[in-house]
Amino acid sequence: MVKKLKIATIGGGSSYTPELIEGFIKRKDKISISELWLVDIEEGREKLEIVSGLAERMVKANNLDWKIYATLDRREALKNADYVTTQYRVGLLDARIKDERIPISYNMIGQETNGAGGIFNALRAIPVIKDVIDDMKDLCPDAWLINFANPSGMVTEAAINYCGWERAIGLCNVPIFMERKESEALGLSNDDDLCFKFAGLNHYNYHKIWNREGEDITEQLIKLFYSPDSTANPEAIKNISDFKFNFSSLKGTGYLPSPYLRYYYLTNEMLEEDLEVYKNHNVRGEEVKRIEDTLFEMYKDPKLNHKPELLSKRGGAFYSDVACEVITSIINDSRKLMSVNTKNKGSITDLDYDAVVEVTSVITSHGPEPISWGPFTPIAKGLLQNLKAMEILTVEAALEGNYEKLVQAFILCPIITSGGKAIDMLNEMLVANKKYLPNFAEKIEEIEAAKR
DSSP states (O other): OOOOEEEEEEEETTHHHHHHHHHHTTTTTTOOOOEEOOOOOGHHHHHHHHHHHHHHHHHHHHHHHOOEEESSOOHHHHHSSSSSOOOOTTTHHHHHHHHHHHHTTTTTEEEEEEEEHHHHHHHHHHHHHHHHHHHHHHOOTTTTEEEOOOOOHHHHIIIIIOOOOOOEEEOSSSSHHHHHHHHHEEESSSSGEEEEEEETTTEEEEEEEEEESSBBBBHHHHHHHHSSOOOOOOOTTTHHHHHHHHHHHEEEOEEOOOGGGGGHHHHHHHHHHHHHHHHHOHHHHHHHHHHHHHHEEEEEEOOSSSOOGGGGGSOTTTHHHHHHHHHHHHTTTEEEEEEEEETTTTSSSOOOTTTEEEEEEEETTTEEEOOOBBBBHHHHHHHHHHHHHHHHHHHHHEEEHHHHHHHHHHHHOSSSOOOOHHHHHHHHHHHHHHGGGGGEEEEHHHHHHOOO
């Protein structure tokens, strides 16, 4: 008899939840679900009630007997869960807006997963994943943790290597997005016509592509997509500008870039755009907040029983395809190839064996088995090792409330200007996040006292 699953989603009041529900519905013949628990905090109670109502209508419209539960009691939701998905944002979108606006006010990149904003997003998110895992150890010790909370790589690093939860997988929608967009750019209706191989870190990765004849076409595609006279551009990620990469910076590397590499390869151009949107009060977090307000008004409609098209403008396209496909592949031992955040296990020889990396893996019933990548070329290797060291320092700073390690993470980050200005920015961001950073309470009090 097939076991019916209990799935708990932490951050269930998220606007993403209808996408997750749709993903499970699309796979109803491959997975058997009994209960879906949507969990949130008091601050998100209203959104949780709205989203759970839509989730119930979506399930009913598809003639499924799944039970939807909405709760503020995380422990009740986690008890005997088979899968726990995480999609929370500590401090909600107001915190993201601070992550973006404060760095820009110091003439530095403001972004939710890169630079100072990404570091502070991690400082808020990592203690929460520790609390979730502490509960899971008590209530569902055999469950898989499927993390989509940003910054996914650092949160997953903390979960596996610092909280001791080996059955954890971090997800990002960018690799699958690239697979589909690059296939479309080549006139292919099915990305299975190509073989993709990704490696690196979350939001800092590269990939190679082979065709069905076994030919490595990566350099050919670098030329097609990024040469000066090229009009082909496969990228259209909602929250990243499509400034064209400098062809010379990619030619000869043998790798196609993640769109997020623009923050490191085209820092000045990205910063100039940040400064412009900052002046117009239109940083990405502010834009997303406006989209979310509209989405939740739509979600309230008692006649709505499907995911609205507007959700695609929220960002996170194909999120459900990644999250639900990972779960489906584990349940069915499908051994699907997917790019996930997991232990390196020697796949990238430039990083430690146990380091969490984002790499193409075979998804089995016992979890991801990373595909061998080997060493990177010097330009990719240098940034990779630098950013991994920054990630480790950030994780340790978050869990320990260690100000010195936080400063060191800032120093290592390539898009944070070093020196006194960076420390001033760091201190301002600490104070701005006071409510969500209890581990830094003593240091924040010291900073505030110095300003009195």
